[in-house]
Amino acid sequence: MSIKNQSKLQRFGELQQARVIALFSLVGMSITFLMMCFAIKNANITLAISLLFASAVYGVAFYLVNNKNHVKLSSYIIIYSLYALMLYLVYSGGVASTGPLWIFIVPPVSLYVHGLRRGLINITVFVLLICLIMFIPQSVYAHAIYPIEFKLRLLYSFLTISFLSALYEYSRSQLYNNALELNQKLHHLAHYDDLTGLHNRRDAQRKLNKKIAVADTSKPLSILLCDIDFFKLVNDKYGHSAGDAVLTELSQVFKASLRETDYVARWGGEEFLFILAQTDQAAAFDVAERLRCAVFKHTVSLDDEDIKVTISIGIKEYQQDLTSDQLINDADKALYEAKRLGRNRSIPA
Structure with missing residues (x-):
């Protein structure tokens, strides 16, 4: 509680x-x-x-x-x-x-x-x-x-x-x-994802709206929208229990790689949303690269299998008068561009 x-x-x-x-x-x-x-x-x-x-x-x-x-x-x-x-x-x-x-x-x-x-x-x-x-x-x-x-x-x-x-x-x-x-x-149940222990989408939406309401030019705000590359192949090859293990371990990697002021939530499926307070786009890119490299170096050990995955990240800094939906849509477009360019990379919007 x-x-x-x-x-x-x-x-x-x-x-x-x-x-x-x-x-x-x-x-x-x-x-x-x-x-x-x-x-x-x-x-x-x-x-x-x-x-x-x-x-x-x-x-x-x-x-x-x-x-x-x-x-x-x-x-x-x-x-x-x-x-x-x-x-x-x-x-x-x-x-x-x-x-x-x-x-x-x-x-x-x-x-x-x-x-x-x-x-x-x-x-x-x-x-x-x-x-x-x-x-x-x-x-x-x-x-x-x-x-x-x-x-x-x-x-x-x-x-x-x-x-x-x-x-x-x-x-x-x-x-x-x-x-x-x-x-x-x-x-x-209302605020956390049962599998990963991270905040859930509902809580992330509330948190983002709250941050936007107090955001100004002196306190920049950025978000990262992250997606696990080829996650469907992990489920198909190793089974959904292995996919759950990947989601759970990467959630721990994310929490270990973030600053105290950062916020991470499971946005849905294999997508994760990061809310970075007092962080402009350049600093957000550094955070994204640190997350991407941490995941790239991490190995999920499951029985006799070692599973390695990568992530793609879309980055967007909040601009005045943007709604939370517009902010997320822009980050999602950047994420799509990262995947189009070959995945395992961070792309600013």
Whole structure:
């Protein structure tokens, strides 16, 4: 996958996470504020103050993610304030000893915010802490009292929800990774030739149009249109697998012979298009001759056969107001002239 496409997917994922974090902050702020009102009604001032503080924390998290785009900071504020609030509800009992029933929101939120591995670690620590709170005798420190059946069923239910949430998070991450892999394959098919690994015709056309759009007299632009001489004879004599091997090896020769700023694509069949940025016709001719000589010296070894081929190259420098089609047509005419004059040569248009 290209860096550009990968960054797009990452930005999309970050945007989705920001929306979820903002929504959870808003819901958390509203629910804890409403719970605070019930606590005041029941004259439980300590619980009311705790819930008011939690509501304010969620409000800060909502502000940070919605107005400042601090997604990571907001997510940490949410998850750790959630842990603290849940532990307090287990410790104090909440309203009519129903506080522990809220802990079931911990697994999905923790796994979403922290991911599978870290989320499970945090959930494990959370379980150990609530066990300490509920099972340590009252003689050690005062805390809400729950029947043993309630405590055990609470833990069993919590562990079941944690398992199901982890399974969902694992499935979600697998689907996301599969989507990334599929996107990478589609991107490769859209931009690269499957046989040679070079850019394909579609990508070359896009690249050429882009270069033409910014070309000017101070930054010359040239193209080379290259064709393997008598390639049909290679296929007829040695078979199409040998022809594929020739195309593949010559593609590597081309890449090894080009400069970093040069671009090469398989234009179709045995034709290749080279886009040479900041290169006038004279310099393009030097590049073409270097490519031609490199191919001439190269031998494709296939089983017991050594195959040698040559290439012919048409050269054209971009002139103002030329379209990409006109530029390629002119290079193609020069290529035809190179073949007419005996092949294995470079001809400027």
